[in-house]
Amino acid sequence: MEIPVFTLDSFTNLPFKGNPAAVCPLMHELTDELYQRIAAEINLSETAFITRIRPSDDFTKASRFCLRWFTPTTEVNLCGHATLAAAAVLFKYKKNVNSTLVFETKSGELLVTQQGEGFVMDFPLNPPTKQDPNEFRDIIKVALGGRPVQEVHLNSNTKKLLVRLPDDCDRSVLTSLKVDSAALECSERSGRVKGLIITMKGSPECQPGYDFYSRYFAPWAGIPEDPVTGSAHTVLGSYWSEKLGKKKLLAYQCSKRGGELELEVRDDGRINIAGQVVTVLQGTITV
Structure with missing residues (x-):
């Protein structure tokens, strides 16, 4: 099985700055063990896996996707820079036609909108x-x-x-x-x-x-x-x-x-987080 993979630097407009994340758009879900093994192999702070919600969806027209994030050792409930990178892959390389994408995640629905040369994420606010x-x-x-x-x-x-x-x-x-x-x-x-x-x-x-x-x-x-x-x-x-x-x-x-x-x-208990993204690598993982 061949899986496309992109490495992008988030929260920067320069390569080799910001935070690198790997993004894998998948035609179907994998096992948790395989997700973790791929993330360990890539060995970045986070690898994001995008899957379609319905088999009839495609990466160009659908506006909602499932999104999961894995570090080299564990799955995490929320990751900003890999969400930014995932949206960038869908907008830039899958030519998604929607102005806003919705990701279904372990932290609820996360929205990402294109804004100028960057992207804005709608995230939950976590007051300490x-x-x-x-x-x-x-x-x-x-x-x-x-x-x-x-x-x-x-x-x-x-x-x-x-x-x-x-x-x-x-x-x-x-x-x-x-x-x-x-x-x-x-x-x-x-x-x-x-x-x-x-x-x-x-x-x-x-x-x-x-x-x-x-x-x-x-x-x-x-x-x-x-x-x-x-x-x-x-x-x-x-x-x-x-x-x-x-x-x-x-x-x-x-x-x-x-x-x-x-x-x-925001006054509704949410926070907008905006930043730019730079692509540094495109390739294929064979498993």
Whole structure:
């Protein structure tokens, strides 16, 4: 069996930046074991599998599809950059005629709309709640050493822990962090945390005017550090919208590859996440 595969860099307009995802449009569903083996073979942070809802559907005319995401080690419930990449494959290479696509996923219906040179995703908003930093002192110590922390928040739905650095920190403190992923994974075994967000206030007065910066680590899902994370921004967007008192935010994830996200927190409990996508590879997997 031959399966088409595309590798795309999301949240960037330059190749080899942003976050790479593999996308496989499938004529029929595969077994969970095969999905996982393909994702492990590709070995990117996420591989997305698109399937048709009805046998009579085709990739050009249908507006609704099923979408699943796998890391090299496990299936995940929500992934932003691979959703962006999946929509780009359908619009650019399958010549889908619809202005908006709907993906049925483990996180409900996700909508993606073309907008200019990029795409806008309609995602659920995941507000975090404030926590006592002492409850997470082990994970914070591994990630930050002895550096001070301003606030700690947790979203129990996504199991993403948000740690905010003090406002007097220079951005270089965030970008220079070297986190031992094995030690990080061992520091948290309760199951409460599946991803660690480290964030700090941005520099909106300086061009291009980022409202906040972040990095994201998820060794519990087989991802030491994710370059640019749409799902983390469903938590970050909620947090920083409240702190900064604004609905529209420009974010930058400070990984080595780096990526930019445009956010709009909506009053209906959803968030728009916009970004661009660049294709870097097309091929075929034989299984």
